[in-house]
Amino acid sequence: DTGVSQNPRHKITKRGQNVTFRCDPISEHNRLYWYRQTLGQGPEFLTYFQNEAQLEKSRLLSDRFSAERPKGSFSTLEIQRTEQGDSAMYLCASSSGTSGGPNTDTQYFGPGTRLTVL
C-alpha cells in the first residue's frame, strides 16, 4: 500500500499522559498536513510542513501540542498532558506540491489515529 499511513490507529490514554502519533506520507510528497476531526464536524487544520519546515500552525495547536518532521519524510504529533477535550480523530494528509500550484494540490488523507482520553 503506497498511501498515507498512520500509527497507531487507536489510542486510549488517561488524562495527563503524553501521547505521540506518527504519519508516513506518500513517498516523495513534500507537503504534510495534520488535521483534527471531532464527531459531527469536518476536519480542522492543525499544522503544515513543507519538507522539514513547519510553515504554519493553527491557533488550535496549543502549547501542549508539538509536531515535527525531522528529515522531511515521516512526521510525529505529540500531545502532552492530555485532556478529555483532546479526544478526536487526528488525520494526516500529504500532497506533492507539484500539480498546478498551491490551490490545486490534491491532499491525500491517511486513515487517522483515534484518540480517547479517559
Add this chain to the structure above:
Amino acid sequence: RKEVEQDPGPFNVPEGATVAFNCTYSNSASQSFFWYRQDCRKEPKLLMSVYSSGNEDGRFTAQLNRASQYISLLIRDSKLSDSATYLCVVPFSGGYNKLIFGAGTRLAVHP
C-alpha cells in the same frame, strides 16, 4: 459566519433518486473548491475538484456560482454505495493550501 457552511442533513433517499447538496463559503478570493466523501469512521477521500463553473464525473455534477459564493453537488441515480458524508472543502486563500472543511452532509440511500 462560518467559512464553509453546508446543508445539515441527513438526507434519506431511495435508490435511483437524485439528490443535491449545497455549500456556501465566505472568502470571495477562493479559486478552487473540492467535494470529499467520508465513509463512517474512515478518512476523507477526494470526490471532485471544481475550478471553473462546474465539473461532471459520471453521476456526479458539481457547480460553482462565484457571485453567490455557492457550490453544489448533484448525485443522480443514487446507489446504496453512495451512502456517506459529503464534505465541502475550500482551500484557504492565504497560502499553503490548508483546507477549510464544512461540517459535512450525511446521505443515506435506502433500498
